[in-house]
Amino acid sequence: MSEYILEMKDIVKEFFGVKALDGVNLKVKKGEIHALCGENGAGKSTLMKVLSGEHPTGSYSGQIIFEGNELNQTGIKDSERVGIAIIHQELALIKQLSIAENIFLGNEIGEHGLVNFSEQLNKTNELLNRVKLNVSPLTRAGDLGIGHQQLVEIAKALSKNAKLLILDEPSASLSEGEVEVLMGILDDLRKDGVTCIYISHKLNEVTRICDNVTVIRDGSTIGQVPIKEIDQDKLVQMMVGREMKNLFPREDHEIGEEFFEVKNLNVFDPFNKSIKRVKDANFTLRRGEILGISGLVGSGRTEMVASIYGSFQGVNNGEIYLEGKKVNIKNPSEALSKGIAMVPEDRKKDGIIAGMSVAKNMTMSNLLKYKKGLNVIDNDKEMMDVLKLIEDIKIKTATTELAIKNLSGGNQQKVILAKNLLAEPQILILDEPTRGIDVGAKYEIYKLIFKLAKQGISIIMVSSELPEVLGISDRVLVMNEGEIKASLDNDGLTQEMIMKYSVGKKSENVDENHNEEIVSSIGGV
Structure with missing residues (x-):
């Protein structure tokens, strides 16, 4: 039997004729914590959406082998049934519901159309103990801090008997103390035989908790290396394709x-x-x-x-x-x-309009600059400024009309910066x-x-x-x-x-x- 719980072979995924993934390969051993690293836009999230079923079989080419069997998913539920669960960076809890209701939402315990609330509460307590969260299962999710919400998401994934847990930037909004708790829980899960794929830009966490790392760049696999054989400088060089001697170019x-x-x-x-x-x-x-x-x-x-x-x-x-x-x-x-201009802490909530184009997100707060008559916008001047900022700030986008939600996080942040710079x-x-x-x-x-x-x-x-x-x-x-x-x-x-x-x-x-x-x-x- 193979030592690998997961093998993704020659995965190719295109959007509008542009390859987001170009023959990516990933092998993950059973019971390990495997880091997936790369710059924003490298293809990490797309690859995990393929694995989790968000991009179903047929929407990509290549092969996914999980526990020796080829996967053919029509959606996320199919991946969850075989034991693959994903926790996204933007947590998906319903704030008005209790912890127990969130954990078993869509997978309620009961029969004949009746929910067994007592059993759900007991199971929730067991899961909360497993993730070391000492709160009542009746606590409203919205009353929890971000760190505790993250632990509830892990408990929810474990409730589905996850064998492979995908964590996308799990520590991005956590304090140092909460990161310590998370590291301890991941170590316990590893000892229990749960396999984790850990996506993070915090390389100190990657080198601390992970066993192996796979680096992808521009939609292609650069290499897979045991953590003990690589340092952070070498990892950065693999990610960006060049040596970066000084991260802070003062x-x-x-x-x-x-x-x-x-x-x-x-x-x-x-x-x-x-x-x-x-x-x-x-x-x-x-x-x-x-x-x-x-x-x-x-x-x-x-x-x-x-x-x-x-x-x-x-x-x-x-x-x-x-x-x-x-x-x-x-x-x-x-x-x-x-x-006075400001780039907000939560770019998804306060910085962008997700379905609007890159260009419109950039200029929407500065339309008076382009007014040339009553309710008339100088579109040529507006586009000249947009194109200049895209070049100056090095924003990677296929077109100015692409919806900003399709950009990587780093490029979204650059668009928000550009919007504020237009205000001079x-x-x-x-x-x-x-x-x-x-x-x-x-x-x-x-x-x-x-x-x-x-x-x-x-x-x-x-x-x-x-x-x-x-x-x-x-x-x-x-x-x-x-x-x-x-x-x-x-x-x-x-x-x-x-x-x-x-x-x-x-x-x-x-x-x-x-x-x-x-x-x-x-x-x-």
């Missing part, structure tokens, strides 16, 4: 005078106005400065920048000064009119700009950030990745429980120094000139 840029100031900003929870998400925040911004904002999940980073931009739903008070003048920003339109901002807010994006796309976005800074545009960047914060920022604000704990000049700054404040070190009034005091105060880390 460039010198002139930092000018202070021209933007936030004073005593308080932001309240939209559902409970007695809870402050941001407490008396004060900071300044200089022209051409890249200001990083760090802190643990829930520290108030997103609430603060979204309030500045006018997109946060909760009430806020405080003062914002632009070039010495007090401004009142109630909504994103007013922010854009003041030269003096301040660009980036909330988790590289979440769920491969190393090649990250590199291009970092280069763009430095290019903008050299042009005098000021950047405010929220990021959960400390290497990114240190690699990009000129100065770092550290937040904890809604408060700005420190403002640290990025000169000799370390991850340990940032984490001291992220976990709640006593707040100090620190500016970019006081690093020596900080080093002294925390023992010279």
Whole structure:
């Protein structure tokens, strides 16, 4: 009997005459955690949609052998019946239903048309114990955090007796603590004989938890390697087709005078106005400065920048000064009119209109730029700008009229960046700009950030990745429980120094000139 639980042979998949997969081969051993790596647009998600039955037999060419038998799926249900389950990056729980109802939705336990709720609750408890989630099965899914929702999705897959579990970017929205829990659960599943395919751009996780890795690039298999025989640099080179010696292409840029100031900003929870998400925040911004904002999940980073931009739903008070003048920003339109643009944290929910074309997504917030008469748009000028940005930012799209939902995550993010650049901002807010994006796309976005800074545009960047914060920022604000704990000049700054404040070190009034005091105060880390 073959040691491989899965063999995908010469898989070819086309969309509108363009090959998304061009003879891909994948072999996965029973009971292993197998990494699938590649840049956005390499074909990873398409390959997994073929495997999971979302793209049924007949819509692609090639052969899938699972447990020695050739698969012929008409849909996802067929794959689930043989023991293949997929958990997508965008979680699919119904927020209004309980955990138990979500887990057994469409696969209810019962007979003669009657659901055995007692048995479902018992089974749910067993599954929650297996994924180490200590909550009631009656808990509403919408009341859970993202990390716990991820665990419910795993429990749901296990309820279908999954032999092969596909996880697509499972840690993209998780805190470091939640990632630790996930790693432990995956290790337990491996010991129980469950096979996993792990898709992630976080190469430290790949090298930590996986046994083997298959790399695909431009729809083709580049190679399959045991994890113990490869390091992250070599893995990156396989993914992007070139050596990348420095992921953060830092460039010198002139930092000018202070021209933007936030004073005593308080932001309240939209559902409970007695809870402050941001407490008396004060900071300044200089022209051409890249200001990083760090802190643990829930520290108030997103609430603060979204309030500045006018997109946060909760009430806020405080003062914002632009070039010495007090401004009142109630909504994103007013922010854009003041030269403040923002790339949101959740690009699928807040950044794009999925069914609309690449071109329209890029220009929809800037149509006044192309108005040449009453209700008339200068389509030629609009298209010239779109094509120039596609070339400048290196957006990979077959045509400007392609629906943006068909682009990779990295290219969707570049379109959102292009949309904001069309507004010609003096301040660009980036909330988790590289979440769920491969190393090649990250590199291009970092280069763009430095290019903008050299042009005098000021950047405010929220990021959960400390290497990114240190690699990009000129100065770092550290937040904890809604408060700005420190403002640290990025000169000799370390991850340990940032984490001291992220976990709640006593707040100090620190500016970019006081690093020596900080080093002294925390023992010279």
